[in-house]
Amino acid sequence: MKMLYIKHRSGKVMNNFAISAILAAKELGIDFTIANNMSMADKEHFVQVCKRYEIQMVHIDFDRNPLGKSNFLARKQLLDLMAKEKYDIVHCNTPSGGVVGRIAAAQAKIPKVIYMAHGFHFWKGAPLKNWLFYYPVERILARLTDRLITINREDYACAQRFHYKRGGSAAYVPGVGIVTKRFESNAEERTKMRKALGIKEEEIVLLSVGEINQNKNHKVVIKALAQIGRKDIRYVICGIGSLMEANQQLAESLGLRNQVMFAGYRTDIDKFYQAADVFVISSFREGLPVALLEAMSAGLPCVASRIRGNVDLLSDSRLLFEPRDVNGLCNALMEGIDKNIAEKEVKRNYQTLPRFSMEEAVKAIKQIYTDMINELSTIG
Template sequence: MKKALLVTTVSGFVPQFEMGNVKILQDMGYEVHYAANFHTPSYGNDNKRLDHTGIIQHQVDFVRSPYKVKENWRAYKQLKRVMHEGKYDLVHCHTPMGGVLARLAAHRTFTSPVIYTAHGFHFYQGAPKKNWLLYYPMEKFLSRYTFQQICINKEDYKIAKTKFQAAYVNYIPGVGIDLNKIDSVNINIQDKKKVLGLPENKKILLSVGELIKRKNHETVIKALALLNDSSIVYVICGQGELEGYLKNLCKELKVDEQVYFLGYREDILEIYRIADAFVFPSWQEGLPFALLEAMASSLPVICSDIRGNRDLVKDQEFVIKTNKPEEYCLAIRNIFGRDLKYSGVKEKNWLIAREFGKEKVEKIMRKIYERAIKA
């Protein structure tokens, strides 16, 4: 049986975003293996979602930081051993350090072809100079060891197509959202609010994302304090290292009774249905999955003016240019002050999301895998 190896830094990535690709590979006759750090699961607290998938797991002690040289060297040697022993017919890597070490190990072990999906390069318009100095040369060099480069937003695709050396460069519209599943959600809104402990008579502003600096929940909390409107509550779904800090910030700003931390949720599609608006203030994204799901759920959205978001949101009134709390405060006031039911915003978002469904993405990915097989 042919064997394919998927590589990501943290172990939650494949069950969260890549099961469509797993199914394609398995349908094509591949035995699918997965190398990741299973001691640091993400997008949930465990690895149980991999049970009964047929995926063979390999522990590699990946770390996210490129500056931890000793740890990265150990992970590289572990991954090189996995590839040497596994003799894989195909490698598909994701995440920055997973992509770096996988391509180096594949080159060293003569494993090919290698596919690399960039879910958002760390160098981008407006990125810190140090990102361009470190990550751009690294990606450009490693592109010579890349058979197939995949990008999920137009800015990354333009750079990879014109500056890098991969044999093939393709743009695909994200990892694919399940439009049928989203459209079929049918719940009693008041009952769902009660189950979650949310007030029934308040307007709900929703964010979905890890509680980390990059997701920038702090700015929305500050905006909520400036807004001074007790009829609005802010619901955050996600977990992460900044949870304690953000909760303390809510207390300091006296909005702790308006902000609800729901943690990582497996019922997120139902939670979109009880929200009145979605806010996505990230500093950096590739093509945001949560924002796409919110748009597919017919939610009006407020978002930062960054790569990825620009590919999706066309209503410039709610695209925040400066990322300041004052500007988010004004946008929140305006979005709840308008009769969005008849404005066309919800319908426009729903229609845009149609272009990013998993059926479309999987059709493209199947062709990419077929080309790699013939290489």
Template structure:
């Protein structure tokens, strides 16, 4: 009789890189893999196409992103019903909401083995008081129903050591969700063409960020840093959409750098855009282990990022600079150093560092965890 596993995430457009390494590892072991989340497929046919493509079952669960939203109780009932009907042997749940709902439902249904993967504890250093108290105590309580607790950065790993897991439980570390480095091998071939599309001259230096334009991503601090540098050849490209776009535009207009800040919106050519640029920036207040940062490293870019959890794991000496997310002066100084440094050597350092997060390494890590937990 085969082992049946339910992988629980939160919200996603479709099956993607988030779950891919776990899915492949499970299938290599002959585990029947199913996945539950709040999906944004255009129609049922698209969902069924992914089921056929990956050889899995996809379940819709009406998760709400906000952790405190009472509507997540509906998601709990849905997950519980799926588990009761399908009789899963193993639950692998992710993110705070998926982890809370999944572990409560697994406990109620008597699931034999439960894995919880933390993609960034909500009680991180510098978190609001309610996060540091409420989420810490929730995680501490649910740890006793967890057979394997998995973290993807060292700060969370150290924090998790304070939790008492289920008898015989283990604390593990994996290198994120994995990144397929092979797809970046020839990404620079069209660099000149893409730079021309962006309107860049040979003397121009392009800085890029990737992600939603929200308060947490803190892109305004890069605009503030550029206003201090005052270099007409320095251009900042923001790849993403969000509510902070107007605030950044207003700041740029008020400080005379409107012509140097460019909004690219949502893009499907992120790899090519990264390769066309010269420096990657990410001034976020909070991250778990940023995939966009890993992608930039895989493209050989020097990185100027906030000195926070996850980023400190990824950016090592020689590959860029870590800055206080509240300090535009630090970002301005770091960008200035990048302008005057050997950026190619910095990029090569990142190409070496990011190898630790290769997809095949993460698949092997999950295969070992699944083997151990099912023994």
């Protein structure tokens, strides 16, 4: 049994979406190949991943934009690969991988096609243009799909209304799978990391992790920090992106130069969770955020924008806020800093986490792969 796993690009390291799929496939003895754009990848890391899991990896010239010109070349590359390798199952991910991959799979007559939505680009409260473009595309391409996997309840409800290939359907998988032990709190590590960062023990550290772009909306946190006006609160942002300079300028203009730290791209994120007191995620759109799951695993109270994905994980409305509401965020941050409230929130988070573990994700994906294999056996 041969499977082609398609995503538009690799980050510097392998993400949990791919790892959980690899583990599920290997348990079933599936020959597994990943096709994606490797231009940004840490090549040495991926060579080691391929050796460890005994998988193959192929570069495809995907563009992040589904309408990008290079995706025409990507479709041809996929068709050539599919014709040569004769895969039984194709598992597509992300908008570009989902569009180009499913069209190519249909043209190549691949028997079984899976698409995993990491968060539809249309959601409650999304801009009208997103609904006008992405919704019809997903609805049409569902007809080329045997199983559409969603990772949050809002997307699952929407996907259930689509029409699929004969016998096809929507499925819900609880997230991407997180290895909780990596992020367990450690007092010694906390002290060491705070010292390395130049943060005093009595200071309160807010932490955000993710690409610095418009969607992640770090500026609302910076504005809230200025409005709160407390000098003992530091805000650390781990990540890089197109709006990094703009956010630095905003912090400077608000007199927060010494309170906002831009830590850049980090491979030691677990140490930053140890050093923090409150995690903040202020995005406009998420599927099911890995960073939020990691923060929950690290025992941090989490303040989050009230959006799809975040609300699947957090239940305390006092720690939720509307993405553009600076006043609401100020209130939520003060609640998160309160030790009594934080302690209750952390306990609730620990009760929630087991449903989103790597083991649960692998179990759910393995069942979907098993269903595809069983359906193939009845066909052929």
